[in-house]
Amino acid sequence: MEKSLAIIELPQLALAFIPVLVVIFIQFSWSLPQKRTIHALARMLVQLLLVGFFLSYVFESDSAWLVLMLLIIMVFFSSWIALNNIEAPKCELFQRAVFAISISSVLTLLIITQGVLQLSPWYHAQTLIPLAGMVFASSMNSISLSGERFYSELANKVSYKQARNIAFQASMIPNVNALLAVGIVSLPGMMTGQILSGVSPFIAARYQIMVMCMIFASAGISSAYFLYLAKAKPNASS
Structure with missing residues (x-):
């Protein structure tokens, strides 16, 4: 049965914030800080509304240069955000993160877009x-987890090889858990969105398999390459 996805009007969208307000009320009642939560929610709202407007323009422009420029900007932003929790010189790490995310993303997206989707x-x-957004986000989170764990292990005088292996394993835990849970515990975004828009669950499942492989691979490759580049650090002994 084909059914088009309903358009969400702004008054209806406002209802989605009711359970959000419940969480903020809990934070307030328990004397927990709410400033960061409110800031994050406001930023999410503004960013998504702006990106919705901007992407409408990008989709209509049909410009390869505009798309390429947007992808480069996304790489730089994801690389910088990935370093938020890593205690190490940001300038050097930023360069490594850009290389790691770029290489893993180009390889993964090339195979997916030209091989699978043609x-x-x-x-x-x-x-x-x-x-690309899914790939960059996956790489960003993986680098953030692996980098934080890697430099924590080095601070405890662990060898480079041992720290690398521990960090890589830690960075892949969310992705391995996602593979184990998909279809049983959760229906991820791609599949849920397609089912809501009326696509057959069998077709939606194929797309979700493609996405899960894409996210897992980009996370693993970017994390591994980031840790490989970290070997050049003087105190990262082998």
């Missing part, structure tokens, strides 16, 4: 940008 043209924004 996307034409390659810069088809409505397909490439959402997929």
Whole structure:
């Protein structure tokens, strides 16, 4: 049965914040800080509304250069955000993060868009940008986890090889858990969105398999390469 996805009006969208207010009330009642939560919610709201407006323009422009520029900006932002929890010189780490995210993303997206989806043209924004966003986010989180754990282990005088292995394993835990839970505990975003828009669950499942492979691979490759580049650090003994 085909059914188009309902358009959410702004008054209806406001209802989604009711359970959010419950969480903020709990924080207030327990004397927990709410400032960061409110800031994050406000930033989320503004960012998503702005990106919705901007992406509408990008989709209509059909410009390869505009899509490429947007992807580069996404790489730089994801690389910087990945370093938030890592206690080490940010300038050097930023360069490593950019290299790691770029290489893992180009490899993964090339195989997915040209091998699996056979996307034409390659810069088809409505397909490439959402997929790239998933890849960048996965790489960003993986580098953040692996970097934080890696430098914590080095601070405890652990050898580079042992710290690398521990950090890599830690960074892959969320992705391995996601593989184990998908279809049983959760229906992830891609599959849920397609089912809500009326796509057959069998087709949606194929797309979700593609996305899970894409996210797992980008996380693993970016984390491994970031840790490989960290070997050049003087105090990262082998």
